[in-house]
Amino acid sequence: MDDDLHSFLPLSPATLHILLSLAGEDLHGYGIMQEVARQSEGKYKLGPGTLYDNLQKLIQREWVEELGRRAGDDDPRRRYYRLTLAGRRVLEAEIARLAEVVREARARLQIARPSTGKPRRV
Amino acid sequence: MLRRIYRCVLRLHPPAFRSRFGDEILSIFDQAKGKLSGFQLLMDSMLSLIRQWTLRPEFWRKSVSAPTPHAALDGIPSFGTLNPFRPRAAGVVPGLILSIAIFSLTCIAIKYSWIHVLHVRIPEVQFQEPQWIPPNTSQPVFPDRTAASMPHDQPAMSNVPNAHDRTPKAASRAASNPSTPSAVASKAHKNGAVQPLPFPQPTAQQSKGNEIALTSPESEQTAAQPLAATAPSTFAEDMTLGAAARHRVIDGTSAIVRKYYVDAELAQKMAIALQDHETNGDDNEATDGPTFADLLTSQMREVSHDQHVAVIYSAVKTTENSPAPSAEEVARYTKEMKQNNCTFEKVSILPRNIGYLKFNSFPDASICGPTAAAAMAKLNHADAIIFDLRDNPGGHANIVALIATYLVDRPTHLNDFYDRSQNSTEESWTLPPVPGNRLADKPAFVLTSSTTFSAAEGFSYDLKMLKRATLVGERTSGRGHMGAPHRIDDHFTIRVPSMKVSNPISKTNWEGTGVEPDVKVKAADALRTAINLAESNLQKK
Numbered sequence: 001m002d003d004d005l006h007s008f009l010p011l012s013p014a015t016l017h018i019l020l021s022l023a024g025e026d027l028h029g030y031g032i033m034q035e036v037a038r039q040s041e042g043k044y045k046l047g048p049g050t051l052y053d054n055l056q057k058l059i060q061r062e063w064v065e066e067l068g069r070r071a072g073d074d075d076p077r078r079r080y081y082r083l084t085l086a087g088r089r090v091l092e093a094e095i096a097r098l099a100e101v102v103r104e105a106r107a108r109l110q111i112a113r114p115s116t117g118k119p120r121r122v
Numbered sequence: 123m124l125r126r127i128y129r130c131v132l133r134l135h136p137p138a139f140r141s142r143f144g145d146e147i148l149s150i151f152d153q154a155k156g157k158l159s160g161f162q163l164l165m166d167s168m169l170s171l172i173r174q175w176t177l178r179p180e181f182w183r184k185s186v187s188a189p190t191p192h193a194a195l196d197g198i199p200s201f202g203t204l205n206p207f208r209p210r211a212a213g214v215v216p217g218l219i220l221s222i223a224i225f226s227l228t229c230i231a232i233k234y235s236w237i238h239v240l241h242v243r244i245p246e247v248q249f250q251e252p253q254w255i256p257p258n259t260s261q262p263v264f265p266d267r268t269a270a271s272m273p274h275d276q277p278a279m280s281n282v283p284n285a286h287d288r289t290p291k292a293a294s295r296a297a298s299n300p301s302t303p304s305a306v307a308s309k310a311h312k313n314g315a316v317q318p319l320p321f322p323q324p325t326a327q328q329s330k331g332n333e334i335a336l337t338s339p340e341s342e343q344t345a346a347q348p349l350a351a352t353a354p355s356t357f358a359e360d361m362t363l364g365a366a367a368r369h370r371v372i373d374g375t376s377a378i379v380r381k382y383y384v385d386a387e388l389a390q391k392m393a394i395a396l397q398d399h400e401t402n403g404d405d406n407e408a409t410d411g412p413t414f415a416d417l418l419t420s421q422m423r424e425v426s427h428d429q430h431v432a433v434i435y436s437a438v439k440t441t442e443n444s445p446a447p448s449a450e451e452v453a454r455y456t457k458e459m460k461q462n463n464c465t466f467e468k469v470s471i472l473p474r475n476i477g478y479l480k481f482n483s484f485p486d487a488s489i490c491g492p493t494a495a496a497a498m499a500k501l502n503h504a505d506a507i508i509f510d511l512r513d514n515p516g517g518h519a520n521i522v523a524l525i526a527t528y529l530v531d532r533p534t535h536l537n538d539f540y541d542r543s544q545n546s547t548e549e550s551w552t553l554p555p556v557p558g559n560r561l562a563d564k565p566a567f568v569l570t571s572s573t574t575f576s577a578a579e580g581f582s583y584d585l586k587m588l589k590r591a592t593l594v595g596e597r598t599s600g601r602g603h604m605g606a607p608h609r610i611d612d613h614f615t616i617r618v619p620s621m622k623v624s625n626p627i628s629k630t631n632w633e634g635t636g637v638e639p640d641v642k643v644k645a646a647d648a649l650r651t652a653i654n655l656a657e658s659n660l661q662k663k
Contacts, residue, residue, distance in 0.1 A: 028146075029143075029146050029147070029149075029150055030149070030150045030153050030154065033150065033154070045158070047158075047162065047163065047165075047166030047167075047169075047170075048146075048147045048150045048151065048154075048163070048166060048167070048170075049147070049166040049167050049169055049170025049171075049173070050166065050169075050170065052139070052143040052146070052147060052170075053170060053173060053174070053178070055143075056139065056142075056143070056178075056181055060181075075149050075152075075153070077145040077146055077148070077149040078146060078149055079146055
């Protein structure tokens with residue numbers, strides 16, 4: 001199973017952000033867009049076309065499921081989406097991968113730092 | 123407005139995607155309108171549209187809301203559509219009315235629009251008639267697609283320059299005394315100058331030479347013409363040509379070339395080349411008609427570089443004399459010309475009083491003279507005149523002279539027609555001035571293209587030499603020679619240019635080189651350029 005998961009990694013930025021935004025609570029499409037913008041401090045903006053293209057894919061892979069409409073919502077056209085167990089595992093795997101990348105990167109950058117000056121003569 | 127466009131783009135998405143997410147996306151659009159720019163949202167939907175149709179074929183038909191496919195019954199074909207949408211029955215009627223209205227408007231626009239954005243060419247099958255004049259024809263006729271010489275005893279209308287009223291120098295055989303023996307003798311040929319085919323004949327000839335068809339498709343029809351009058355062939359197609367048969371054909375070819383080919387020196391060279399090749403045994407391999415005909419053609423072209431020379435093989439026997447066109451054929455040509463307004467397509471006054479005349483052949487003046495005169499009369503008060511010859515394949519010399527008459531104030535020598543076979547030269551002159559004509563000193567422009575042929579090239583060339591018109595467009599095709607098929611024997615025919623045009627000013631013609639325009643632009647831009655030139659010309663005045 002883990003091997004299956006890893007074949008999907010690394011995730012595309014859009015997929016990662018969507019999964020991440022659904023990790024906390026169930027959201028509708030516009031909610032996902034707002035959450036993604038908040039997480040990235042406005043640096044990553046998702047358009048509805050990209051969002052639903054990704055959701056379509058995620059639903060097919062069963063990482064996200066559709067919950068349908070909610071009674072009493074402002075806009076009856078909205079549908080809500082939830083992260084499935086499989087989706088959560090993929091997200092966790094991706095986060096672990098990223099953590100490893102970050103750790104490795106930090107170690108490298110620390111070693112590299114002194115050599116940034118002019119070439120020294122021996 | 124933006125929302126409408128956005129909705130349209132959404133509607134263009136694959137049906138499955140649209141039915142599943144369309145409402146939600148629109149709801150986001152409604153909510154995000156203030157926060158995201160409309161342009162960004164639109165771009166996003168466009169990208170999404172492209173992505174869904176190109177990269178996501180697996181989702182095109184998959185949808186939770188997609189209708190379940192109908193089970194196909196045995197033997198009954200079932201059809202699937204991308205879009206499960208089905209129009210209301212009541213919607214069919216307005217749809218039908220709208221379609222008819224749009225179709226009609228488009229047709230009207232094509233027919234009446236002044237700017238011919240759409241050059242819809244309707245093939246004129248009946249125009250695919252022979253152009254090559256047979257030997258000894260007495261009236262200069264440029265090979266073209268409409269040519270069919272007519273009797274000359276038709277009454278001329280009062281406003282047509284009178285062909286019988288010329289100066290002695292302007293004598294044309296059409297005006298010569300019909301009681302003289304030569305005129306009587308030539309009268310039979312006049313009717314037979316060019317014989318129109320009843321309809322395009324499925325050619326039985328074996329000519330493989332596609333280049334023949336390209337250089338002059340009409341000539342093959344003429345060559346095939348005797349077929350119409352001949353009994354079905356008794357000729358065995360696989361008959362092989364022996365040395366004796368080849369020798370006869372070569373002798374016949376040489377004799378005809380020597381007699382008729384416009385340039386006597388080149389004719390001699392071609393005949394010698396043919397005989398040399400025969401002596402060297404170069405022809406021994408050619409044992410079937412088509413191959414031999416092609417071989418002789420290429421041997422002569424090697425020497426003369428004249429693409430108009432061609433030996434043509436016909437599997438069916440050709441008859442001795444080409445029949446003259448029947449009264450019926452003459453009547454049909456006349457009727458065709460009447461129906462087509464003598465190929466005068468457009469006569470109009472453009473803004474700034476610039477006259478514009480587009481005609482797509484030079485039809486026989488004895489039939490179409492009145493039409494040409496009426497067209498010129500309509501443009502008589504124009505301050506400048508544009509002749510559009512871009513789609514003009516040529517025709518008769520008599521109407522070249524007639525139209526040119528309006529551009530000069532006295533009878534003017536246009537061309538000499540030299541006939542090698544008779545060693546005679548005939549002069550072509552404009553007619554006496556038309557009373558009341560005001561165009562003689564007005565700026566004139568001629569639009570040309572690479573498909574301006576023959577008599578149309580003659581008209582352009584003459585006016586250029588006289589410095590009477592500015593030529594605008596492309597270099598013309600370069601057909602200055604005229605010829606006819608000559609029978610060699612039962613199966614071989616040769617096409618030989620026997621008549622050439624010579625301009626009295628340049629002492630030469632446009633054969634091979636084409637007529638170079640004064641202002642070289644693409645044919646499609648020629649009208650616009652000529653209008654600009656005319657306007658600036660008129661402004662100076």
